[in-house]
Amino acid sequence: MAVGALLRGLVRRPVLFAGIVVIGCVVAAALFAPWLAPYAPDNQMFDGLSLEGAPLPPSHQFWLGTDTLGRDLLSRLIYGARTSLMIGVVANGTAVLIGLTVGILAGYFGGLPGGVLMRFTDLMTAFPALLLAIVLAALLKPSLWIVAMVIAMVNWVQVARIAYTETRSLTERDFILAERAMGAGNLRVLALHILPHLVPTAIVWGTLGIATTVLLEATLSFLGIGVQPPEPSWGNIVFESQSYFQSAPWLVFFPGLAILATALSFNLVGDALRDLIDPTQRGRD
Template sequence: MSQTVVETGASVNAPSVMARLLRRPLALTGLVIIAAVVLAAAFAPWLAPYSPYEQFFEGLTIEGAPLPPSTQFWFGTDLVGRDLFSRLIYGARTSLVIGVVANGIAVAIGSLVGITAGYFRGWVDTVLMRFTDLMMAFPALLLAIVLAAIFRPSLWIVALVIAMVNWVQIARVTYTETRSVAERDFVVAERAMGAAAGRILFRHILPHLLSTIIVWATLGIATTVLLEATLSFLGIGVQPPIPSWGNIIFENQTYFTSAPWLVFIPGAAILALALAFNLVGDALRDILDPTQQGRH
């Protein structure tokens, strides 16, 4: 019985999935952008021409305004004479760390809540899903602002705050899927044979949800990156002088008309990374969704 159950689960063959992703132009574009940002973040000390905190006297005009892009400062300088290109590269680290860590925590919490409520039903279902509904009733951005204002903002606090407001969607999805899978014959048979709840959840139900969780995890990173940028732009995210793409815009917004590159360049980076994860997530959804098999 166990062997049959495992074989009927939704398998995720990583090499096959990657090969199919690479055959999709939009997904390939997204993967290239993500790879470029990851490599830039990983090798920031070697790629950045200057320290992200170093201020240059020659980085400002006589009037004290930022310099436009040049051969010395590729993306120009910010309002205190720091190299914008270097700060963008180091800022990629912040955005990726928060995106991956916060979204990873959110996916773990949401999946655990959804699977537990969907399988055990009864009062467990009622308590967990009513709490999920309560969290969904609050606008995510407003709740994040409140939580960020309560706690002292830092890299890890911002990641935790974002995770606390982003787990509800994946909880709802996994809850619905778990209720459906829990009614199937092989799960009913396992219960009748006296299998422990943990064995049923992790050996038979979770494999069927794995593709859904992977897709939501990928799409969720884009949402997380945008939310971090929003919080940093509002001044309650990652605090300067630590560079993040959101607080770069926040710091330089007063020069929007006279030095627009200070806003447009980090804004374009945020947009490109969020779009890249969305493109990959959409492709994964089509590839891993059994109803889409054979259509591409």
């Protein structure tokens, strides 16, 4: 699709522009955390606690207040953006790659191999994603990369089913049959004709899935089986502060707001990309 059409779509969607701005801010925070954060995320400061040892509310020195250990909440949120975004991109990218591979192979070859792959996909779909992620995270030693892989292992099934359906439709098209009749091998057909048609689907699901991944990471960290302290993530910041919800509500409100804004922004961008990329949607704008 032409760049001009994309720009016109952005102009007609101010909400999409707002989502891109929020995502840009999160990405900037993740990339430039050492320069943006006023303090180190694990720096426990005596002036970050009141005389009674309670966390401090937002002030000119600590813009978002401090936590129960005297650490600056703003600094931990900035560094937490790095953790949450890294898991979101890595886990969702891996899930999309697995889903595309399974769906394309099952849809293209069909028969017994395709049936086995899709029955395995159905089996994975039958398990609640959150419950399966909790079990896997509990069995494995929680860390940044383990959490990312656990999330990828439970999030690929939706992409696989969509890729399977589209691949089955493409294999029956005349241009695919013509390529096969001319002696083209399976690898050539898959690389030059099947995969390019699935790139828009991968882009859309790659964007939409980041929101789900960020939420799932936050849930696992909130339950204590995600990214482990002292490495900050938005989920474990909420987990550490949940018992202080009434006495220090900012400790839960600000990381919760970050999770909500990021997930909503990725959903808005993903929906807009689906409308802009899908040819059946363009005539409706």
